[in-house]
Amino acid sequence: MTDLHSPMILHHHSPIHVVVPLRPGADLDLVRAKLSGAFAQHDHPVVWHIPRERGDIVQLADHAAEAARDNAGLLVAAGGDGTINAVAAAALRAGVPMGVVPMGTFNYFSREQGLELDAEAAVLQLLEALRAGELRPVQVGFVNDRVFLVNASVGLYPRLLAEREQATRKLGRSRAVAMAAAVWSMLRPSARRRWRVVVRTRQGNQMQEQEHEVSTLFVGNNPLQLEQVGLAQAESVAQGGMLAVVLLKPQSRWAMARTVWRAATGQLEGDPAVQSLACAELSVAPAGWRKASVKVAFDGERERMKAPLCFSLHTRPLWLVAPTLLEHLPQRDPANAPPAAAPPLAEPALAPA
DSSP states (O other): OOOOOOOOOOOSSSEEEEOOOOTTTHHHHHHHHHHHHHHHHTTEEEEEEOSGGGHHHHHHHHHHHHHHHHHHOOOEEEEEEHHHHHHHHHHHHHHEEEEEEOOOOSSSHHHTTTTSSSHHHHHHHHHHHHHTOOOEEEEEEEEEEESSEEEEEESHHHHHHHHHHHHHHHHHOHHHHHHHHHHHHHHGGGGOOEEEEEEEEETTTTEEEEEESSEEEEEEOHHHHHHTTTHHHHEEEEEEOEEEEEEEOEEEEEHHHHHHHHTTTTTGGGGTTTEEEEEEEEEEEEETTSSSSEEEEETEEEEESSSSSSEESSSEEEEEEEOOOOSSSSOOOOGGGGGTTTTHSSSSTTTTO
């Protein structure tokens, strides 16, 4: 059962601690000027936390969270899903609520939470919620000891992220570049690896075990992303207390193209290569794996983790400063969705491995 104990009380005019990542091609001075102007209109002092190097974001987020806790300020992530992940983990450790100013490429977390996607509009929305004392509990997933709010996966996706990062350094950050990098990863012969995984799920007081041969294992914690590719488990995740698990079987390139098309058109549930389920706890051990660690992708980041991989839900929620009224919740209007090809090819881990 999730512990919904109230988070610490925020002071309306305490400092706002903003964590901004280093991104290829980003103009940090422009970002700061844009956000500073929006915060200044409402008499809020801002403390900026910007890493010297890209790998410093986790430590920087912890420092910002501790500072926010010490002066009853607000911790804010200004970035995409990866930045939000680092700040959310720090917020949980420090026991502080957080806000979000979406500035990423896909913004799955922000769109699911019904946040404004324009940075200045998002600041105004955030400050309105702060003044009104509106906070929303958000379900948090864990893979081993790492937080994920959107998804976590093994298979192709960690490699895809590495190649996407190289592409964005050379060509800039955009959906088109991300999708092109994903397609390149999918077509490379080395990408067609196979995993033999032992999946252990808890059903009541009993643990059930099954072995699968897969190319990608995907665990989702974002109903919007799951809904866009047509998985019934989106509803279970939206209701709380469940994670969605997707197992993608190895296929030929033509069969994989069919799977990608079905994902792009929201019909993944009917694909014969896809097996999906919902559970609150999952243990994954690659069968016959000789290495002590495996590459895991989570919320757009990647890291080596020791096997077995244990997926679970945090006993406490992340407290998000955001409007709580129904009209602010995300609308499932296809006209407002991103291009159909973006989810399966570029951001979620449903692409083939």
